[in-house]
Amino acid sequence: MRKTLKTISLILFSALFLIGVADNADAKRKKKKIPKKPKYVGAAKCNGSCHDPYYQAWVNSPHGKTFDILKPGERADAKKKAKLDPEKDYTADPQCLRCHTTGYRQRGGFKPAGSKNKKGKDTSTKIDPEEPSKEQVGCEMCHSAAGGGQFRVVMKNTKGDFKKAETEKYGQRWDYENVCTRCHNHPKSPHGDGKLDYAKAVATVHPTEKYFNEDNADQNIVKDGKVxxxxxxxAKSEEKDLRIEDWKFKKGKLKFAKGTRPYSSKKKKFYYKK
Ligand code: HEC
Ligand code: HEC
Ligand code: HEC
Known part of the structure; x- marks a missing residue:
């Protein structure tokens, strides 16, 4: 009798132990490793289980269509006003892509049609008209200094319950008002210097209210004080504005000007405006 009891408890104990180990392994598996370098991943990656109200609001905002207006015939009057050719196709023009797409000339960023690697293989970004992403001015152009590939994993691993400083370490920026000047009123803009009224403009960036519903209510940042x-x-990037990139063109290629980058991924360090 005693022996049977012993065996039973041994079996039970081992079973519990095994469940424990499996659980632990599960938890470990769920925590993803943070990629070594930042890179642009595109707005579509923020859609789905994490930020879909933001994604939907963004798709229907001006920034969700910035690539489309580079096509011939689009916004003809505005193009004439900016001394641009309304019949020209600007969708692969380096003069336009930094401000009209995501991460152009940076790791993981948008590559226009006709892009090839050294072996001659087509490396251009695949565009899905059903799911706008890198070809437009996506989330990462306002929320990151070098692409969101790394801090996206931090957000996932913490299920959104992170400190600003934790994602800032990987180049997520919080100097929202300053970030608009990466494009609006930038010295390299062909559109003159119409001033952006930030307080008014920010309301149009991603008005999420009407996109929250039963299915995605758990994605609300401040719901029930849960998150x-x-x-x-x-955050550090809020105390002082980060530098804004400037660029020039060398043999038709956009090159970022030295001393203007806002973040070093090697040093994990921000650079501020003087
Ligand atoms: C320095 C950033 C920057 C560059 C470079 C740039 N744009 Fe823009 N573009 C903007 C911004 C910001 C707006 C939004 C409103 C504005 O400032 O006029 C805009 C708006 C537009 C519009 C819509 C204007 C309207 O009133 O409807 C068109 C069309 C356009 N850009 C085409 C181009 C083309 C073509 C090029 C390249 C030759 C280009 N842009 C280069 C930043 C830029
Ligand atoms: C044109 C710039 C811009 C783009 C593009 C943009 N955002 Fe934002 N985002 C902001 C600004 C500014 C704020 C802060 C003010 C506000 O909440 O409206 C913000 C706030 C947020 C917040 C709340 C952050 C917090 O913790 O307080 C989330 C989440 C967010 N954005 C997600 C996204 C996602 C996802 C996308 C892409 C689908 C996106 N954003 C695209 C500018 C932008
Ligand atoms: C990477 C470049 C880029 C950044 C960064 C950016 N924008 Fe824009 N923005 C554009 C372009 C390009 C357009 C033109 C879209 C169109 O006319 O359809 C635009 C259009 C707009 C418009 C509508 C047209 C207008 O001029 O009124 C608003 C409002 C706006 N942006 C607000 C903001 C705000 C607020 C921020 C910062 C939080 C910001 N943008 C950051 C590129 C940018």
Whole structure:
């Protein structure tokens, strides 16, 4: 009798132990490794289980269509006003892509039609008209300094419950008002210097209210106080504005000007405006 009891408890114990190990392994498997280098991944990656109200609001905002207006015939009057040719196709023009697409000339960023690697293989970004992504001005152009590939994993691993400083380490930026000047009123803009009224403009960036529903209610940042309201936290990039990239063209290729990058992924360090 005693022996049977012993065997039973041994079996039970081993079973529990095995379940424990499996659980642990599961937890480990779920935590993804943070990629070594930042890179642009495209807005479509933020859609789905994490930020779909933001994605939908963005698709229907001006920034969800910035590539499309480079096509011939689109916004003819505005192009004439900016001394651009309304009949020309600007969708592969380096003069336009930095401000009209995501991560152009940076790791993982948009590559226009006709892009090839050294072996002659087509490396251009695949465009899916049903799911706007890198070809438009996506999330990462406002939320990151070098692409969101790394901090996306931090957000996932913490299920959204992270401190600003944790994602900032990987180049997520929080100097929202300053970030608009990466494109709006930038010295390299062909559109003159119409001033952006930030307070008014920000309301059009991703008005999420009407895109929240039963299925995605759990994605609300401050719902029921479950996830902290980050507005009360102050990140380093909010204390001082980050530098804004400038660029020039060499043999028709856009090159970022030295001393203007806002972030070094090697040093994991921000550079601020003087
Ligand atoms: C420095 C950034 C920058 C560059 C470079 C740039 N754009 Fe723009 N573009 C913008 C911004 C910002 C807007 C939004 C409103 C504005 O400032 O006029 C815009 C708006 C537009 C519009 C819509 C204007 C309207 O009033 O409807 C067109 C068309 C356009 N750009 C075409 C181009 C083309 C073609 C090129 C390349 C020859 C180009 N842009 C280069 C930043 C840029
Ligand atoms: C044109 C710039 C711009 C683009 C593009 C943009 N955002 Fe934002 N985002 C902002 C600004 C500015 C704020 C802060 C003000 C606000 O909440 O409206 C913000 C706030 C947020 C917040 C709340 C962050 C917090 O913790 O307080 C989330 C989440 C977010 N954006 C997700 C996205 C996603 C996902 C996309 C792409 C589908 C996107 N954003 C595209 C500018 C942008
Ligand atoms: C990477 C470049 C880029 C950044 C960064 C950017 N924008 Fe834009 N924005 C554009 C382009 C290109 C358009 C033109 C879209 C169109 O006319 O359809 C535009 C259009 C707009 C428009 C509508 C046209 C207008 O001029 O009123 C608003 C509003 C706007 N942006 C607000 C913002 C705000 C607020 C920020 C910062 C939080 C911001 N943008 C950051 C490129 C950018």
């Amino acid at each position: 902290k309201d980050r507005a009360k936290e102050k």
